[in-house]
Amino acid sequence: xxxxxxxxxxxxxxxxxxxxxxxxxxxxxxxxxxxxxxxxxxxxxxxxxxxxxxxxxxxxxxxxxxxxxxxxxxxxxxxxxxxxxxxxxxxxxxxxxxxxxxxxxxxxxxxxxxxxxxxxxxxxxxxxxxxxxxxxxxxxxxxxxxxxxxxxxxxxxxxxxxxxxxxxxxxxxxxxxxxxxxxxxxxxxxxxxxxxxxxxxxxxxxxxxxxxxxxxxxxxxxxxxxxxxxxxxxxxxxxxxxxxxxxxxxxxxxxxxxxxxxxxxxxxxxxxxxxxxxxxxxxxxxxxxxxxxxxxxxxxxxxxxxxxxxxxxxxxxxxxxxxxxx
Numbered sequence: 001x002x003x004x005x006x007x008x009x010x011x012x013x014x015x016x017x018x019x020x021x022x023x024x025x026x027x028x029x030x031x032x033x034x035x036x037x038x039x040x041x042x043x044x045x046x047x048x049x050x051x052x053x054x055x056x057x058x059x060x061x062x063x064x065x066x067x068x069x070x071x072x073x074x075x076x077x078x079x080x081x082x083x084x085x086x087x088x089x090x091x092x093x094x095x096x097x098x099x100x101x102x103x104x105x106x107x108x109x110x111x112x113x114x115x116x117x118x119x120x121x122x123x124x125x126x127x128x129x130x131x132x133x134x135x136x137x138x139x140x141x142x143x144x145x146x147x148x149x150x151x152x153x154x155x156x157x158x159x160x161x162x163x164x165x166x167x168x169x170x171x172x173x174x175x176x177x178x179x180x181x182x183x184x185x186x187x188x189x190x191x192x193x194x195x196x197x198x199x200x201x202x203x204x205x206x207x208x209x210x211x212x213x214x215x216x217x218x219x220x221x222x223x224x225x226x227x228x229x230x231x232x233x234x235x236x237x238x239x240x241x242x243x244x245x246x247x248x249x250x251x252x253x254x255x256x257x258x259x260x261x262x263x264x265x266x267x268x269x270x271x272x273x274x275x276x277x278x279x280x281x282x283x284x285x286x287x288x289x290x291x292x293x294x295x296x297x298x299x300x301x302x303x304x305x306x307x308x309x310x311x312x313x314x315x316x317x318x319x320x321x322x323x324x325x326x
Contacts, residue, residue, distance in 0.1 A: 047242015
């Protein structure tokens with residue numbers, strides 16, 4: 001008996017919708033994990049806006065109600081419930097970590113000792129502050145050598161930062177590739193990828209539930225409003241420290257692939273009307289997440305440049321002081 005070859009893989013609109021929809025689900029399943037881990041690792045949630053978390057939770061609750069009333073796919077309803085539970089865990093983290101007293105367990109350090117050129121002084125060093133100029137004069141050759149070594153250390157730190165940043169980029173790319181591959185394999189081995197002929201659907205089958213649409217638009221407004229407090233917090237701090245880059249990356253990718261999955265399947269007016277609120281929420285948050293990504297690049301880059309320049313300027317000023325002390 002001769003085995004017939006497998007049917008060719010056709011990348012039609014239904015396949016594109018199924019693949020991107022499956023990838024979107026994979027992104028949304030993992031989206032909260034990086035931020036939950038980041039909060040647990042730092043034992044703090046100060047990088048997240050509390051209002052952002054509360055509004056996102058409210059949006060997910062309305063998403064569950066609207067999805068059930070509108071009668072969307074059971075998978076999307078299950079995911080909406082999962083989002084809500086994950087939001088609750090994130091909110092509990094914020095409440096627990098915010099109750100800790102500020103600076104608990106922290107050691108107070110003199111700001112002038114934050115420079116690599118100024119080691120921490122013990123009590124005997126502090127007692128000799130009055131004779132500091134004399135010590136600098138007598139040990140001038142050693143101090144010049146020390147300033148040279150601090151310059152070398154600054155170069156080493158820059159190289160170490162570049163290597164660490166490259167590793168982080170490669171690690172993030174591998175995670176994104178793994179999530180995309182998981183989504184694709186999930187679609188490929190599912191029944192949807194085999195049902196190529198089940199593409200017949202009438203617009204009359206699309207039921208528009210008024211109450212479901214209301215909750216859907218409320219969900220979209222809350223999703224959009226949740227990003228604004230986070231953007232403002234990042235702007236006020238001039239930092240994105242404490243925020244997981246992958247958290248917003250997967251949220252962005254999840255929204256992008258979700259929009260593609262909807263538009264690839266059908267662009268008829270009635271179909272777009274039914275999904276308009278969910279499309280508006282996804283596209284809107286996608287744009288606002290782009291602003292947060294811009295803040296990541298600006299503030300992280302500015303922070304690294306400023307720290308490097310401060311180290312270099314402090315090293316140069318130390319050398320000047322050492323020569324002046326002769």
